[in-house]
Amino acid sequence: MSVTTVRASSWGSLFDCAYKWEWIHILGHRSPSSGRAHLGTAIHAGTAAFDVSRMNGSNLTAYDTAEMLLHTLRNPEHDVDWRADKLTLNEAERIALPLHTRYCNEISPRYEFVAVERTAKPLDIDCGGGIVIRLTGQLDRARICKAGDGKGIADVKSGGAAVVDGIAKTKGHSPQIGTYEILEEHTTGEPCTAPAHIIGLKTRGKPETGIGEIRGAKAMMVGTEEFPGLIQIGAEMFRTGLFPPNPQSFLCSAKYCPRWSVCPYHE
Template identity: 75%
Template sequence: MSVTTIRASSWGSLFNCAYQWEFVHILGHRSPGSPRSQLGTAIHASTAAFDASRINGSGFSAFDTAELFVHTLRNPDFDVDWRGADITLAQAEATGLKLHTMYCNEISPRYDFVAIELTTKPLEIDCGNGVIVRLTGQLDRARICKSGDGVGIADVKTGGAAVSKGVAKTGSHAAQIGTYEILYEHTTGEPVTAEAHIIGLKTRGAPEAGVGEIRGAKQMMVGTEEFPGLIQIGAEMLRTGLFPPNPQSFTCSAKYCPRWSTCPYHT
């Protein structure tokens, strides 16, 4: 039997460019961290601390948890080269503090959170032909919240185009959210019945926050009698060892893809 461990956060990139995904997640090659990804990491750390304080009753303010944002931004866990970046450390700090405050004061109070970044039990899925996919990992940056419809996933996403006209972009996040829903149900035994929310925080231009909804994400992953789920399709790639390239991918460049220099599928 062949067991392949796949983190929820990587599913979307598998179908963006499987050839790139294989190089990163199977062969273990990664690009250095970028200043903008470090900005996102810092925002996630400080907003998660704020939400956790709401759950445990410690009542930290936006000002209290902003210190964690600054510390995380300035002390990355990996190499970040600010030289030649399209944003300076000072600009990133100013943008991040505005978004952190916006999130804490305007977005977080809308939700009744019950868990932050829940660590899940691994789930092994027998896909046939000797292929087992093990879904694993923390619900990275995700919040579990209760609503009138039950329990749902709320996931924070940062980026230069994370929000458009006041609404968070959701199109590229459904596979990750669907995997989160599967793992949450497997870990807790509690069904996810509410729609998922993407909480977008725009890091380029004027800081902006917005929320977008995702429905049917788990169905996309597991499929129906009429169409295969993404898990089954991904398992077929793993079984055959064939990971199709995508020369039209938005990450098909030396900036984003560590396989770009040796990839024969782009011009």
């Protein structure tokens, strides 16, 4: 039996370009993180520290937890190519700090969190033919929050277009959210009955925050009587070893794909 471990946070990108996904997550080829990607990592570290402090009663301020943001930004765990985005460390700090403050003062108080970036119990998916996918890892950048008598996922997303007209962009996030809902239920035995929220933090232009709602993400992953779920479709890729390319992906470029230089499928 062959067991392939897949981080839950990567599942959605499998369906953008599986050929790229295989290169990164199966064959182990990675590019240095871009400056803007690392900016997002730092923002998430600071906001997570603030939310954890609310949960454990220490009630640190936005100013206090900004130290975690700055520490993460200045001390990356992996190589960062700042030139890729024409972004400097000082510019990244200037962008990050107002967004961190707005999140802490305006967004976080709307929620009652019960977990922040929970480590999930591994979940094995039998693909047939002796192939098993093992979903594992933290629910990266995601919070579990109470909603009435139930609970739901609240996932923080940052980026230049993360907020449009005051609402967080939700398009493309359902596979990851659905995977998080599956793993949360598998880990705790409790269903996610509330709609998921995307909390958007816009990192280009004027700082903006917004919230968008996602419903039916789990059904997209597990399927219904009418259509197969993305897990079943993905399992077929693992079973056959065929990971199809997507030359029309918005991320099909040398900047975003480490397989670009050896890929025969792009123009």
